[in-house]
Amino acid sequence: MKPRISETEWEVMQVLWAKAPRPTGDIVAALRTHDPTWHPKTVQTLLTRLVRKRAVGFKKEGRSHLYRPLVSERQCVDAASESFLGRVFGGSLAPMVAYFVERKKLTEAEIRELQRILNGKE
DSSP: OOOOOOHHHHHHHHHHHHSOSEEHHHHHHHHHTTOTTOOHHHHHHHHHHHHHTTSEEEEEETTEEEEEESSOHHHHHHHHHHHHHHHHHTTOHHHHHHHHHHHSOOOHHHHHHHHHHHHHTO
16 A cells, blocks of 8 residues: 655654654654644644554554554655656656756766666666
């Protein structure tokens, strides 16, 4: 299963991929280290959505819940990449690669790496 998650859900997932299982309070604290505006109710709402999407599971321990990811970061990257490619480039990889190569300044090392990857696909 490849769940499609929002940008803010992604931030919650990154906290869980870094360390799990975690109670809500720890998740909020970890998110606040980068952005002090995170509110516990917002985090709880996002966790509820992620549970509904089957991206996150939990175990009740006393009065708290311990949350853990049910999907890997790789699965989420795959889903987001496929969604982006489909929406923006009609599912075609060549125009996407051309777009980024033409608009970004690539180092010699990056060009060699891209060539190596493409040559390996022949």
